[in-house]
Amino acid sequence: MSDPLDRRGLMLVLSSPSGAGKTSIARALLAREPALEMSVSVTTRPPRPGEVDGRDYHFIDEAAYQRLVAEDGLLEHARVFDHHYGTPRQPVEAALAAGKDVLFDIDWQGAQQLKGRAEDDLVTVFILPPSADELARRLTTRAQDSAEVIARRMAKAADEMSHWSDYHYIVVNQDLEQSIAEVAAILTAERLRRKRRPGLARFVNTMRQAEE
Ligand SMILES: Nc1nc2c(ncn2[C@@H]2O[C@H](COP(=O)(O)OP(=O)(O)O)[C@@H](O)[C@H]2O)c(=O)[nH]1
């Protein structure tokens, strides 16, 4: 008998203006969801204090980035805040083939590119801050960027936020625990979608035959 839980992996995208909380939400989700894998992006931006190469990003130089683009090694890529960011293709394809779900912390440009390539497998969530003041406070208290970088990220936030309506789900990150629970609920519901569960038809047929 086929496994009724047999299903296709999905791609869960989290986007937000910088500082709204997507990294915090992503970390908590990964800790509680064993079937969820993080897509670790490449970036040409320098590491922040505390960031670990290979865990938070693969930190690479411009030449290595250009090589990856040229050999079609990135599923999507974009320029954000003067640096290049991209999603390595191979680990995502391997995870999906193994029936795992993949979590992406990418911006609206990346989400749009994935939509063009894999719309059926894509679930997108936009994280909004509860207010502009709170966003400024979070960017400042994170204390990992210079005042100049923070000011530029703040200026860019309004621009980022204008893309909220392109996303399937919107989470307002006021209380972190509640936001984590909301994104976990989205993941649970999307995993149960009929189209992602090709094993169900045979499962039901087998039950019906057993009753005849
Ligand atoms: N398109 C795309 N965007 C990415 C990728 N990796 C990170 N980003 C986005 O780049 C922006 C800046 O990321 P980062 O420098 O880590 O600062 P953060 O906003 O504090 O997370 C965020 O909006 C990320 O979601 C990627 O691989 N592709």
Ligand SMILES: Nc1ncnc2c1ncn2[C@@H]1O[C@H](COP(=O)(O)OP(=O)(O)O)[C@@H](O)[C@H]1O
């Ligand atoms: N709901 C929340 N309430 C208060 N602080 C938060 C909340 N969510 C995140 N933060 C804090 O705000 C800062 C930015 O969060 P982070 O997850 O790094 O955002 P992003 O990845 O979107 O840039 C961090 O210092 C984080 O601890």
